[in-house]
Amino acid sequence: MTHRPVGLGPRLFLAQGLVVVAGALTLLGVSLMLAPRLFEDHLSEMPEPVSAATEGHIVEAFLGATGTSLAVAVLASLLTVLAVSWFVTRRVVRPIQAMAGAADRIAGGDYTARVRVRGTGPELEALGKALDQTAHDLAVTERTRAEMLRDVAHELRTPLTALRGYVDALSDGVLQLDADAVRTLHAELARVERLVDDLATVSRAEERRLDLHLRATPPTELVDAAAEAARLAYATAGVRLRTETTAGLPTVRVDPDRIQEVLTILLDNALRHTAAPGAVTLAARHGGAGAVELAVADTGDGLAPEHLRRVFERFYRVDAGRSRQHGGSGIGLTIARALTEAHGGHIRATSDGPGQGATFTVTLPTTPRPTPPP
Numbered sequence: 001m002t003h004r005p006v007g008l009g010p011r012l013f014l015a016q017g018l019v020v021v022a023g024a025l026t027l028l029g030v031s032l033m034l035a036p037r038l039f040e041d042h043l044s045e046m047p048e049p050v051s052a053a054t055e056g057h058i059v060e061a062f063l064g065a066t067g068t069s070l071a072v073a074v075l076a077s078l079l080t081v082l083a084v085s086w087f088v089t090r091r092v093v094r095p096i097q098a099m100a101g102a103a104d105r106i107a108g109g110d111y112t113a114r115v116r117v118r119g120t121g122p123e124l125e126a127l128g129k130a131l132d133q134t135a136h137d138l139a140v141t142e143r144t145r146a147e148m149l150r151d152v153a154h155e156l157r158t159p160l161t162a163l164r165g166y167v168d169a170l171s172d173g174v175l176q177l178d179a180d181a182v183r184t185l186h187a188e189l190a191r192v193e194r195l196v197d198d199l200a201t202v203s204r205a206e207e208r209r210l211d212l213h214l215r216a217t218p219p220t221e222l223v224d225a226a227a228e229a230a231r232l233a234y235a236t237a238g239v240r241l242r243t244e245t246t247a248g249l250p251t252v253r254v255d256p257d258r259i260q261e262v263l264t265i266l267l268d269n270a271l272r273h274t275a276a277p278g279a280v281t282l283a284a285r286h287g288g289a290g291a292v293e294l295a296v297a298d299t300g301d302g303l304a305p306e307h308l309r310r311v312f313e314r315f316y317r318v319d320a321g322r323s324r325q326h327g328g329s330g331i332g333l334t335i336a337r338a339l340t341e342a343h344g345g346h347i348r349a350t351s352d353g354p355g356q357g358a359t360f361t362v363t364l365p366t367t368p369r370p371t372p373p374p
Contacts, residue, residue, distance in 0.1 A: 016085040024074045031070055095124050099131055106131075111139035151315040155195055159188045198331045202314070205338030212258060212342065216251040216367040219284035219292050225256070226263035227282055230271070238276030241267075244283040250366040252292050254343050259294075259364070262339050262347075265332045266296040266360045273358070274300030287363045291345075297359040303351035311349050312337040333360075340364070 095117040105113035113135055117128035166185055169175040204210050227243045234241040252259075263282065270280045278299040287293035303311065310316050314334045340347045344365050351358040 020081045106135050111135050159191045163188050202338050205342045210342050212255040214253050217256050219249045220245050223284045230267045239274050240279040242281045246285040252364045253367045258339050262336045265336045270296050270298035274298045290366050291363050293361050293363050295361040299357045302354045302356040303358050308349050
C-alpha cells in the first residue's frame, strides 16, 4: 500500500491548531495555579475574620466558577481560532495549489498555463508573476526553436540539393570530375560549414556561453582595426570608407576580437547594400552617460519602417529575392546583435526609408572609473 504524504494545507492547519492548543493549556494551567493562592491572600487581608468553613466554601466556589469559565472560554476560543486558521490556511494554500498545478502543466509542455493570485500578499503575487513570466519565456523559446529548425532546414536545402545534383551527375557520367566541378563542390560545402558555424556562434552568444576576453579598449582602436580590415573590399567595390572618431572618448570593456567581428559584419552588410560610388562611414562617438556608440552609416538601399526591427532576426532578408551568394546567409546581423548583447550593450537600426541609406549603431558600456582611495 502506497503511503500518500500529507499535503501542505492539513499540515499548516495542524501546526496552527497545535500552537493554539498549547497556548490554551498554558493559560488554563497558569490560571489554576495562581488564582487560588492569590484569592486566599485577598481573603486573609479582609478586615473582619472569616471562619474556616466559610473560607473553604468561598474558595471552592471561586475555583468552580473560575474553572468552568476558563474551560468554556478556552473551548470557545479554540473553536474560533481553529475556524479562523482554517480560513487563513485555505487562503494561503489555494494559490500555492494553483501554482503547483500550473507548474505541472508547464512541465508537461503547456506553456499557456497562467496563475491568477490576487490579495495573497506581495510574496505569493511575485511568485505567481515569476511563474507566468517563465511560462511566457518558455513559449517564446519553443516558438523560436521551431522557427529556427524550419529556417535551418530551408537554408540547408539549397546547398545540399546542389551537392546532390552534382554527385548524381558525376555518378551518371554526365559531368566529369574536373577542377571546375571540385571548386563547385568545395564552394557548396563551404556554404554549409559557414551556416553551421554562424548558428553555433549565435547559440553560444545568446546562451552567454561565449569565452570573452574583456579588457579596457579605446574605441579608436576598434574603429581603425575594422576599417583597415575592410579597405581592400571597399576599394575593389568602388565604395568610399570613411572613419570619424570623437576626441576624448572613454575606453570600453570589451573583447576586441568579438567587437571586431560585429563591426566586420556591419561593414560587410553596408557594402553589400551600397553601390558605387556610394560611401560608408564608421564612427565612434559619445552615447550618453556611461556609454560609447560605434555606428556604421551607409548611403545605400535603406530600410522601410517595417524592416527596422526584423533585420536582426535569423534568416530574415529585406529583399526576399536576393540569393545566398549576394544576400548573405541572413544570420550575420543576428550574430552582431548576440555578440553586442553578450557585452552588455545593444544594437539598433535606423533609416529614413528606401533609397535613403541606413545606420546601424552599437552601444557599449564604458569602463568604470576606479574609485579613489579614501
